[in-house]
Amino acid sequence: MTDGTHRHKDEELCEAGLTLYSRALREGHVDSAAAAAAPCLIDIGLLHPAVDNVDRLEPITPAVALQRLLRTSDERIARERRRGERLADVFEPLMRLGTSPAANEDTPSLRILSGKERTGQAIEEAMAEGRHELLAIQPLDSKVTKRPDILEGAIKRDQAFLDRGARIRALYQHTARHAPYARARYEHLTGDVEARTLDEVTDRLIIVDRTVAFIPANADRSLALEVRHPALIAYFINTFDRFWHLATPMHPRAVQPPTLNGITPRQRAIAALLIEGHTDNVIAERLGMNVRTARVHIAKLAATLGSESRAQLGYLIGQSGILDPEG
Numbered sequence: 001m002t003d004g005t006h007r008h009k010d011e012e013l014c015e016a017g018l019t020l021y022s023r024a025l026r027e028g029h030v031d032s033a034a035a036a037a038a039p040c041l042i043d044i045g046l047l048h049p050a051v052d053n054v055d056r057l058e059p060i061t062p063a064v065a066l067q068r069l070l071r072t073s074d075e076r077i078a079r080e081r082r083r084g085e086r087l088a089d090v091f092e093p094l095m096r097l098g099t100s101p102a103a104n105e106d107t108p109s110l111r112i113l114s115g116k117e118r119t120g121q122a123i124e125e126a127m128a129e130g131r132h133e134l135l136a137i138q139p140l141d142s143k144v145t146k147r148p149d150i151l152e153g154a155i156k157r158d159q160a161f162l163d164r165g166a167r168i169r170a171l172y173q174h175t176a177r178h179a180p181y182a183r184a185r186y187e188h189l190t191g192d193v194e195a196r197t198l199d200e201v202t203d204r205l206i207i208v209d210r211t212v213a214f215i216p217a218n219a220d221r222s223l224a225l226e227v228r229h230p231a232l233i234a235y236f237i238n239t240f241d242r243f244w245h246l247a248t249p250m251h252p253r254a255v256q257p258p259t260l261n262g263i264t265p266r267q268r269a270i271a272a273l274l275i276e277g278h279t280d281n282v283i284a285e286r287l288g289m290n291v292r293t294a295r296v297h298i299a300k301l302a303a304t305l306g307s308e309s310r311a312q313l314g315y316l317i318g319q320s321g322i323l324d325p326e327g
Contacts, residue, residue, distance in 0.1 A: 017041050024059040032057055044069070071323075073246040074272070077198060080239055084202050087235070091225075109229035112217060119214065119224040126208040127161050134161060135240045136170040137205040140179055140288040151181055155188045162191030170195045171243055173288030174266060177250055186251040196247030199269035200286050207236055263322050267301045270294065271317045 013021070017038035024030045024047060032055045041047040046065050047057040060068075113119045127134065158168060168189075174197045176182040186195060204221070206214040213236050217223035227233060249255045263271070266287070273283045284294040298313075305320055307313035317323065 013046075014038065014040060017046075021046055021059060024057065025062070029056045029058045031055065074199075076242065077200065077246060080242055081200065081202060084239065109227070109232075111226040111228075113214075113224040113226055115222060116224075119221075122224075122226055123206055123208075123214055124157055126206075126212050126214075127157055130161060130166060130208045131164055132166050132209045133207075134158075134166065134168045134170075135205075135207040135210075135237065136168070137201050137203075137240065137243070138170055138172055138176075139201055139204060140173055140176055140182075151184060155185055158185075158189055158193070159191070162189065162193060167192035168194070169240075169244060171201055171240070171247055172197050172250070173201055174199055174248070174269075175288040182250075193251070194249070195251040196244060197250050198243060198247045199265070201243065201288075202239070205236060205240065207233065207240065210237060262304050263301070264297075267297055267304075268322055270297050271301060272323055274298070274314060275317055275323065 017040050020030060020034060020038045021041055023034075029050060030047070032049070035042055035047060035057055042057070045060065045068060047059055050056040050058050059065075113122050162168060168191075170193075172182060172195060176195075176197055182195070186193065203216050204214075210233060211228065213227040213233055215225050215227065215236075217225040227236070269287055270283055273286060278286070280291050280294050280298070283298075284291045287294065289297075301317075302308075302313050305313065305316040307316050
């Protein structure tokens with residue numbers, strides 16, 4: 001915003017903006033002078049000058065406004081994902097270097113953990129010492145979610161953390177809303193715990209008390225990186241907070257993303273990846289579902305759009321406007 005007295009994030013709708021936008025919807029228009037109290041409405045395109053009178057501002061419909069803001073959110077998520085990938089590319093060769101002076105300190109700023117068991121132990125140790133907050137990005141892992149012993153251990157660890165007065169905020173893919181593992185986990189936890197979901201999330205990220213973080217160090221997650229460097233911790237927290245702001249609440253109060261023109265939010269996410277040329281396997285992995293489920297959604301999307309082939313489906317997606325913020 002250029003007005004120093006009216007500042008907030010672009011995707012937010014402030015109280016003054018909500019009041020003026022509601023008035024414009026009821027009356028069909030407002031005078032341009034009225035927008036001085038909420039210039040954000042013009043900045044994000046919720047009000048626009050009338051064709052026949054530039055001093056009169058007309059509102060776009062709420063459905064169009066929502067899709068426009070969701071598209072902005074999707075673009076932000078994509079940018080953050082690319083930033084994370086670039087950071088991983090930068091650190092991969094560094095992790096192959098020999099022992100650095102920091103490795104000889106009692107508490108190194110970067111430490112490689114070998115094996116999932118050792119990684120889990122390090123996370124448990126950090127949480128046992130934690131007193132304030134756990135931030136987690138957790139892509140669904142079918143091999144893990146089918147093991148009741150892992151679920152039981154996670155619930156016990158998280159509850160002990162909450163019992164010390166700490167809070168937990170967790171991000172998942174939208175598919176977690178229907179995953180028994182995720183539902184069971186939060187049904188058994190009491191305390192200050194929240195979970196939200198996105199179409200896509202980054203790889204696993206655990207941050208404890210804003211002092212230590214854990215991220216995968218290779219593709220199969222057999223290695224992990226324990227991070228205590230303040231600058232990297234700050235970067236991870238900033239990334240998490242941006243995703244959190246864009247995510248849809250799942251627990252304790254679930255909010256369902258809207259279905260527009262017969263296309264579900266999940267089908268829109270699949271359509272976006274189809275347009276990019278991804279295979280069924282990649283789409284399933286990115287959205288946290290198995291390939292069979294992904295193909296079922298693709299078939300439903302094709303039926304809704306009247307497509308008879310994969311090539312035609314891509315064309316019809318582009319023509320339908322379902323990925324257009326004003327579609």
